[in-house]
Amino acid sequence: MTRTQLLSDKHLLGTKGLSAEELTSILDRAAYWEQYPVKVTGHLQGRFVANMFFENSTRTRFSFEVAEKRLGAEVLNFTAAVSSVQKGESIYDTVRTLESMGIDAGVIRMKPNGLLPELVQKIKVPLINAGDGNNEHPTQALLDLYTIRQTFGGFKGLHVAIIGDIQHSRVARSNLWALQTLGARVSFCAPQGMRADELGEHAPYVTIDEALSADVVMMLRVQLERHEGTLFGSAEEYRAAYGLTSERAARMAPHAIIMHPAPFNRNVEIDDELVECEKSKIFTQMSNGVPIRMAVIERALS
Structure with missing residues (x-):
């Protein structure tokens, strides 16, 4: 060699x-x-x-x-x-x-x-x-994989929904490649202005309601400063349309988990009370x- x-x-x-x-x-x-x-x-x-x-x-x-x-x-x-x-x-x-x-x-x-x-x-x-x-961001994806494997024992048949600013997310990309290699199904959820169109051929974009049916709901940090003049004029508007609110989390499957690579914006992409709730693996990831x-x-x- x-x-x-x-x-x-x-x-x-x-x-x-x-x-x-x-x-x-x-x-x-x-x-x-x-x-x-x-x-x-x-x-x-x-x-x-x-x-x-x-x-x-x-x-x-x-x-x-x-x-x-x-x-x-x-x-x-x-x-x-x-x-x-x-x-x-x-x-x-x-x-x-x-x-x-x-x-x-x-x-x-x-x-x-x-x-x-x-x-x-x-x-x-x-x-x-x-x-x-x-x-x-390969080591972030690897620690995410590790956390998922700890919870579910493997990857085949799992549905992982990644929600948020896909366009600017290296975490979404590394997770996409690794999860698919290990047999998981990946979908994205993002407003039109935060989508990475080139990734659409590898994983479908779904609605927020469809994303909530996943085994793993992975939220991404939203950088609203990158999207001035787009669909959302405020953090409150983004939360209402795409945030993981307590009401939305209550509709997740009993076995499903919440993940986030951090840092997170409390009460924007994820409600404050969900950061350390029973379903959350955020600090476990860290x-x-x-x-x-x-x-x-x-x-x-x-």
Whole structure:
């Protein structure tokens, strides 16, 4: 196996193209780490991982950092706002600089679409995508899969409805590819101005009432600032038409669950009392992010 082939198995750019076996392997390894009896291990002692966040994040960065430290890795945190990127240095130059200093892997989050595949052709250390533009967010999808598998035991025959701003959602895309690979049925629900038309050939758009019949109702954060002048003039109007209200949640199947990648707008896409209700898996998802990212980092450095 060539070095290029070896690295391609260690990068994680997205869920698109990952086989069911690869996805299941990551989920299984996350289950191992979730049950691991020691909080901090020396598994990756002496290895250096750089968290390179060219776009702001709280949950994702801290989740990766906790995962890295639990594995015993040395962690370098890079934030674009306090870096030479502000002076005009390119993303490539920054990543190449850190690689030259001896990092063993990089976790990277960025706004541009399409740049990550170019980077991995030039960088000799494994890179993990922590979110790139509106393209993919693979570790979020993996922790969502893990949460669904915890609840239902598998994916075949499940209906997952993803509701909200599909157009700008990398979470929707990563979940679509991964869920379909594992045998679940995916549908989208969004107002016309928030649809990604190119995804319509892969999953149908349904009404909010149809979406509520799903086994998994996955809400997305609505960024109304991106949609000024469109159908909804206010958060209240969006909630009335597409929000998961208490009344709508009461119409879900008894076994169905509520998910959200967070951060969430309470009383916009989801009512306040539903965030931590019995059906909600939102904070479980956050918890599951650590073992999933432990599995992904271990995969990159094994």
